Amino acid sequence: MTTSRVTDRRSAREFVDAHIVPHADAWDLDGRVPEDLIRKASEAGLWAPFLPEQYGGAGMDMVTLGEVHEEVGRGCSSVRSLLTVHTMLSWTVQRWATPAQREQWGPALASGAALGAFCLSEPGAGSDTSGITTTATQTDRGWVINGTKKWTTGGQRADVFLVFARTASSIGAFLVPRDTPGVRVRPIEEILGTRASMLAEITFADVEVEREALLGPSGFTAGMVLTGTLDLGRYSVAAGSVGIVQGCLEASAAYAAKREVGGKPLRDLPLIQAKLSDMVTDARAARLLLAEAGRLKDEGDSATLMATWIAKYFASTAAARHASEAVQIHGANGFTPDYPVARFYRDAKVMEIIEGSNEIQRMTIAGQADREKP
Amino acid sequence: MSNTAQGQILDFVRGRFPQAELDAAQDIFALGFVNSLFAMELVMFVEKTFGVTIPNDELRIDNFRTADSMAELVDRLARVAA
Numbered sequence: 001m002t003t004s005r006v007t008d009r010r011s012a013r014e015f016v017d018a019h020i021v022p023h024a025d026a027w028d029l030d031g032r033v034p035e036d037l038i039r040k041a042s043e044a045g046l047w048a049p050f051l052p053e054q055y056g057g058a059g060m061d062m063v064t065l066g067e068v069h070e071e072v073g074r075g076c077s078s079v080r081s082l083l084t085v086h087t088m089l090s091w092t093v094q095r096w097a098t099p100a101q102r103e104q105w106g107p108a109l110a111s112g113a114a115l116g117a118f119c120l121s122e123p124g125a126g127s128d129t130s131g132i133t134t135t136a137t138q139t140d141r142g143w144v145i146n147g148t149k150k151w152t153t154g155g156q157r158a159d160v161f162l163v164f165a166r167t168a169s170s171i172g173a174f175l176v177p178r179d180t181p182g183v184r185v186r187p188i189e190e191i192l193g194t195r196a197s198m199l200a201e202i203t204f205a206d207v208e209v210e211r212e213a214l215l216g217p218s219g220f221t222a223g224m225v226l227t228g229t230l231d232l233g234r235y236s237v238a239a240g241s242v243g244i245v246q247g248c249l250e251a252s253a254a255y256a257a258k259r260e261v262g263g264k265p266l267r268d269l270p271l272i273q274a275k276l277s278d279m280v281t282d283a284r285a286a287r288l289l290l291a292e293a294g295r296l297k298d299e300g301d302s303a304t305l306m307a308t309w310i311a312k313y314f315a316s317t318a319a320a321r322h323a324s325e326a327v328q329i330h331g332a333n334g335f336t337p338d339y340p341v342a343r344f345y346r347d348a349k350v351m352e353i354i355e356g357s358n359e360i361q362r363m364t365i366a367g368q369a370d371r372e373k374p
Numbered sequence: 375m376s377n378t379a380q381g382q383i384l385d386f387v388r389g390r391f392p393q394a395e396l397d398a399a400q401d402i403f404a405l406g407f408v409n410s411l412f413a414m415e416l417v418m419f420v421e422k423t424f425g426v427t428i429p430n431d432e433l434r435i436d437n438f439r440t441a442d443s444m445a446e447l448v449d450r451l452a453r454v455a456a
């Protein structure tokens with residue numbers, strides 16, 4: 001049986017309820033997303049539906065993409081994480097690669113035949129991206145890359161890496177196929193949250209790539225490649241965080257209706273109602289912030305960058321807050337893999353660290369303070 | 375709100391950095407506030423406002439140094455497209 005295509009929120013919800021929700025806790029325990037799901041996501045056209053039709057995408061707009069990533073995040077943040085980094089790489093190829101590279105990679109990225117991952121962080125540099133030490137040295141034939149990347153989501157499984165490395169003039173983005181000689185992948189296991197997201201540490205030892213492996217412009221706008229890539233990653237993580245809040249809400253509402261204390265369902269207790277009401281409200285607020293950021297992306301409006309920071313900041317902190325309250329509502333049951341909230345709780349914490357930690361979000365958003373007008 | 379390309383660009387930069395005093399010939403990079411976030415906002419603003427796509431080889435610092443040089447870039451790209 002083939003899987004139906006995901007084209008909007010409704011079809012995404014059906015896909016997630018059928019193929020992800022029933023298994024997400026098992027994948028979390030197992031520490032990996034199975035090939036079967038990766039194949040089903042390919043059949044559903046989930047990997048890069050925003051790519052143009054000529055490359056096998058569906059030309060999906062950003063608002064809809066946000067809705068789709070929200071639905072996936074509601075089901076499983078590990079799958080959403082794989083989707084996020086694949087999205088970042090695919091978008092960067094679409095935006096900055098040469099026509100020949102787009103021909104080469106586009107269809108494989110759209111179909112999921114090649115999965116992408118994003119390599120920026122290193123053992124010694126995370127928030128401070130200017131501190132990366134991986135280098136790309138220009139030669140007659142192309143580039144030679146040396147260095148170690150850490151925390152690469154999907155790194156265990158990805159076929160192609162988007163590697164940020166220091167060049168003589170700036171930080172450049174390089175497309176590096178996994179099977180290039182000198183690339184070594186070491187799995188990172190037993191992490192706290194998004195446990196099935198197949199993290200890896202990746203070492204590049206004298207890795208030779210062709211001249212065109214460097215994507216985008218050099219000079220002052222070289223940073224645009226990273227800024228744009230991270231912006232889309234942040235948008236996807238914001239969407240995934242909305243999904244976590246929604247997941248917490250659905251699990252908590254169901255549990256509070258069923259569980260009785262003193263002969264009354266939990267949902268009749270005012271203190272539990274307060275938690276549920278805040279989940280409903282924050283889910284809507286976060287979703288609106290996300291939709292606004294998506295609309296601005298679709299319009300090519302530069303205000304999308306700040307709107308995305310704000311959406312991600314609000315949604316990730318809301319996810320962490322409500323996941324904690326969702327465990328609280330579930331009591332001891334919330335500590336077990338029998339309910340999804342323990343996983344939401346661990347996954348939500350990751351959202352406050354990746355694609356710009358909370359602290360970095362707040363520092364950036366504070367820059368908006370003196371120009372913020374309705 | 376200004377009608378000229380220079381004026382629109384200056385309005386945008388001033389909106390982002392209300393504390394800076396700017397004119398169309400001033401080197402915005404010399405003011406020290408340009409980071410990669412702003413560079414991207416600037417490029418997106420120019421592309422959207424003037425309906426142009428800036429190819430990779432035009433994404434050079436000299437084209438973005440001043441409101442005047444950005445206006446010249448827009449003019450050149452519009453003529454290529456026409």
Ligand SMILES: Cc1cc2nc3c(=O)[nH]c(=O)nc-3n(C[C@H](O)[C@H](O)[C@H](O)COP(=O)(O)OP(=O)(O)OC[C@H]3O[C@@H](n4cnc5c(N)ncnc54)[C@H](O)[C@@H]3O)c2cc1C
Binds near residue numbers: 120127354
């Ligand atoms: C599950 C997971 C998946 C990830 N996936 C990827 C991936 O696919 N690709 C990738 O490249 N990276 C990935 N990362 C790495 C992630 O991007 C970094 O962890 C993140 O950028 C933070 O960097 P760091 O961990 O080095 O923390 P640090 O930068 O060392 O920061 C430590 C703490 O100090 C705070 N801090 C830092 N600077 C400041 C400041 N100036 N002012 C105030 N506080 C500050 C931070 O907010 C944080 O709380 C992943 C991480 C995790 C946990």
